[in-house]
Amino acid sequence: MAEFQEGAPCWVDAMFTDVEGAKEFYGDVLGWTFGEASTEYGNYTQAYSDGKAVAAVVPPMPGADAPSQWCLYFASSDAAATAEKIKAAGGDLMMEPMQVGSFGTMVIAKEPSGAVFGVWQPGDHRGFEKMGEAGSYAWAEVFTREPEKADGFLPQVFPYESQQMDPGDDPETAGMDFKVFSLGGTQNAVLGRMKMGDDFPPEIPPYIQVYFAVPNCDQAVEKTEARGGMLHFGPMDSPFGRFAALTDPQGAAFAVIDLETTVGEMPSFE
Template sequence: MAEFPEGAPCWVDAMFKDVEGAKTFYSDVLGWTFGDAQSDYGNYTQAYSEGKAVAAVVPPMPGADAPSQWCLYFASPDAAATAEKIKSAGGDLMMEPMQVGSLGTMLLAKEPSGAVFGVWQSGEHKGFEKVGESGAYAWAEVYTRDPDKADSFFRKVFPYGAQRVEPGDDPEMAGMDFVIFSVGGKENPVLGRMKMGDEFPPGIPPYVQVYFSVPDCDEAVAKAKKHGGALHFGPMDSPYGRFAALTDQQGAAFAVIDMSKATGDMPKMSDV
């Protein structure tokens, strides 16, 4: 796959206390297989869909007590320069740029409203080997209670254009505040931003929701529940596909979407 443009999601991984449990869960729900743990990199273990790298799982570092969660990485040609943009835009660096052998350079950050994300400057590891196909990453959305702060930050750090989705007359979209960021033109959307409403309990912090493509949304939900996962929203039909929001059995949030089941008209959008 070609290099990802700056600001495009290029990789995703998650930290699990029970890595074997996570492998069992995602093997069934998403059809993944797993490579060997890389002992030189903290037993980092890549996940594959039809032989192509799509994600990774890793145990927590000794002494760490972080909750299980998926982390989305955005492509950067220069992680050090992106780190400076993050700081000047009001974000916090949780991990300074760190070279990962010959694979590339990574950093972890938190945008001003609280959502955590990563940045990846590729070396030998370019990122996703497939996108938007069954078993692979499909989409992501930043969920935040302070959309103005998040929108300003991401547009300062990455070369994003932005469009707002207009609710129109659909009662299910009433009061929705949803923005789509694009790279290189509005025909290349890369990230959504959704305002968290009253339906989110106060204790849930801002986060990045990662969507994985599946051939059957309802079947994926059933498999997730069978393995101890929880359904939080959906399955629901949309112009983008039939989707559902879940957490796995260790509490990591993710979503599944069957893009072949898109129904309804695409919403109107206006430039921001």
């Protein structure tokens, strides 16, 4: 499979107190199947779509009291060097570079406005085996109240170019502060950045919203609610697809998007 470019999203995982409940939920909503838990690595369990690795779930480490949340990892050819860039750019390391057997090396960090992310230097585990198709990772956005901090940080750590979206005259986008980070122009966009408005309760910290592709957004929302999850936004049509923002029954935020159902013209970027 193709190598991931430096700074490209390459993997997602999440900690769940109730791993079996998470497996049942995402198995229903996203159609995932799951491999055997790796007892050597904290019962880390990979999720598959059509037999291809797309994510992982893991129980919290003993004594940890972290909320359930999805963590997006960005590819790095040298995790230690990326960790130094993170510190130099004003970010915080939550986990120093740690080798995970022969699989690779990971870092967990927080960008200056507060969103948590991971860095992955691949070994035997390269990353996503499937992307941009139903049942797999599709897109991600940094949600932050201090966009200038995230905007200044990201290109110092990864080789990103950035483009600001022109909100235009559409009432749906009026006042929206949205930026796209790419690895060589908007045709290779890899990450969005959205300013959190007053519609976000103050207790919600900055975070990275991970989008998973689904064949039908509305059906995914129905399954989420039927299994005790919550709908927070949408379903909404867009030029990128029909999407909705959700939380699962354990409180982890995620979004679903039907990439085939597109409405409207693509926005322009400055």
